[in-house]
Amino acid sequence: MEFKEAVGARRTVRCFQPDRPVEAAKIRRILEAARLQSQHGNAQLVRKAVVVIKGETPDAIRDALIDALHRQPRAAAAPVAIVWVQDMAGWTPRDENRKQFLDALPVPTGDGWAYEFVDNGEMSSDDFYLQMQHNAQFAQWLTSFECGLAVGSALLAAVDEGLGTGLISGRREEIRKLFNMPASCTPTHVQLLGYADETQEVAGPRSQPAFDDLYFAHTWGNPL
Numbered sequence: 001m002e003f004k005e006a007v008g009a010r011r012t013v014r015c016f017q018p019d020r021p022v023e024a025a026k027i028r029r030i031l032e033a034a035r036l037q038s039q040h041g042n043a044q045l046v047r048k049a050v051v052v053i054k055g056e057t058p059d060a061i062r063d064a065l066i067d068a069l070h071r072q073p074r075a076a077a078a079p080v081a082i083v084w085v086q087d088m089a090g091w092t093p094r095d096e097n098r099k100q101f102l103d104a105l106p107v108p109t110g111d112g113w114a115y116e117f118v119d120n121g122e123m124s125s126d127d128f129y130l131q132m133q134h135n136a137q138f139a140q141w142l143t144s145f146e147c148g149l150a151v152g153s154a155l156l157a158a159v160d161e162g163l164g165t166g167l168i169s170g171r172r173e174e175i176r177k178l179f180n181m182p183a184s185c186t187p188t189h190v191q192l193l194g195y196a197d198e199t200q201e202v203a204g205p206r207s208q209p210a211f212d213d214l215y216f217a218h219t220w221g222n223p224l
């Protein structure tokens with residue numbers, strides 16, 4: 001599918017063919033699209049996911065997930081659910097990753113990227129997670145931003161694979177415990193996947209903000 005077609009066609013799908021499985025290769029390509037998204041300072045390990053597949057994941061776990069998603073009917077209808085997770089512990093090896101990134105950088109370090117920056121820059125630390133304890137809000141925000149980038153790609157990749165998809169929210173702490181995630185993890189949103197049920201109203205009403213309410217030229221509020 002052409003990129004702009006996927007962007008334009010993406011909508012939150014609410015009706016799925018419950019008994020039509022999603023091919024494993026499609027799921028992998030969707031996850032791959034998220035994995036390849038840009039990341040802050042080559043952090044690498046902050047956005048993760050657990051994939052729940054109807055007929056493969058134990059029913060008790062899938063049922064408990066549906067329950068934690070407030071039993072929204074589409075959660076039960078979708079054969080696949082990707083539980084997107086942000087993991088604050090993923091920041092820990094950050095400095096090493098940044099240095100590897102530096103070694104592999106195809107351009108000279110004149111733009112400010114240097115070992116000294118990694119070691120002494122304003123966000124340097126052996127343990128970013130601990131350092132950011134006093135500014136947990138910023139650390140969480142940064143991590144959520146990264147996770148959102150990845151999930152955005154995964155949504156478009158699902159459309160590109162000819163699937164219906166959409167995000168759904170639930171009780172985070174319950175979901176974290178259900179999958180035995182460590183305390184550093186926060187489940188963000190769950191991405192549903194499946195073939196859209198074309199015999200039903202698949203997406204529902206949708207309104208998008210006006211372009212001019214969002215984007216400005218030269219100064220805030222000035223139309224582009």
Ligand SMILES: Cc1cc2nc3c(=O)[nH]c(=O)nc-3n(C[C@H](O)[C@H](O)[C@H](O)COP(=O)(O)O)c2cc1C
Binds near residue numbers: 166167207
């Ligand atoms: C982060 C996020 C969480 C969402 N959670 C839910 C949800 O729990 N239940 C639901 O029906 N829709 C949920 N949605 C879907 C939005 O309500 C829907 O995307 C919105 O109406 C925009 O429509 P569109 O995705 O078709 O453009 C969620 C969307 C996002 C981005």
